[in-house]
Amino acid sequence: MTQETVKQNSSSSIGGKVRDYMALIKFSLSFMVVFSAVISYLIALDSWYWLGAVEFFIAGMLVTGSANAVNQIVEKDTDALMKRTAKRPIPSGRMTAAEGWAFAIITLSVGLIMLATFFNILSAAVALVSWFIYAFMYTPLKKVSSMAVLLGAVPGALPCLIGWAAGADNLGIGGWVLFAIQFFWQFPHFWAIAWISHKDYSTAGFKLLPSTEGPGKFSAIQSIVYSLVLIPIGILPYLAKISGMMSLWIIFAANLFMVWQSIRLYREMEAKAARRVMFSSYIYLPVVYLAMLADKL
Structure with a gap:
């Protein structure tokens, strides 16, 4: 050699x-x-x-x-x-x-x-x-229950609280508002991934969709519900005075977009629609957080 x-x-x-x-x-x-x-x-x-x-x-x-x-x-x-x-x-x-x-x-x-x-x-x-x-x-x-998604949303949202604690040296209302946004965002995001990869997840014994029947109307309705919950939560940054009017409207538009994609999933009931929800959620997070940061700047 x-x-x-x-x-x-x-x-x-x-x-x-x-x-x-x-x-x-x-x-x-x-x-x-x-x-x-x-x-x-x-x-x-x-x-x-x-x-x-x-x-x-x-x-x-x-x-x-x-x-x-x-x-x-x-x-x-x-x-x-x-x-x-x-x-x-x-x-x-x-x-x-x-x-x-x-x-x-x-x-x-x-x-x-x-x-x-x-x-x-x-x-x-x-x-x-x-x-x-x-x-x-x-x-x-x-492997035990679909409640894992609910529990997993906690560590999925805690980074916002960690960031707030590092910057403000407390666990104030601003940190909890950011936590709430990321907490509820995860449900349509993760269920879309679970919908697309349902066969793989089932093979491994994972129970991640809210319905035992797998991809179906109940799972799509849950995605719509949690997307709708994001609309009032999106007002909280403005009320908590951690962002202004500009980001309020951007967050509102982003939330409506998520709701619409979830409704399309309910109407179409296809992996293609679930993939749109997934990619929309990937776009949602940076748009919302950068809007709040830009408003502060």
């Missing part, structure tokens, strides 16, 4: 390991979660501190990535049964569970230390609670 071949194999091995760790933390999902936490942090601040936003983003990615790593360790056997997850590093055998645990413990520890050191103990404590609920309560409950 030539020296050049050795270098190429080494480079390929390093690149593959990096890709595996990116998959282990579910980078795209983690980024979206931490994005909402960072925006919440910036909204909570009285004056801008962009270096703090970078530090908070890194700490958030470490804690969130750790939770996602534990999720994959716990679900390694069921992940191996599903087409969409079988190629993840642990179920595919490219990474051992022990390596995953070591990574999860180290990233969690560093992330919590950063939050406690650069920000406050409160934000680190809420982050630890969120990590525990997601990793050890929501994850195993997915």
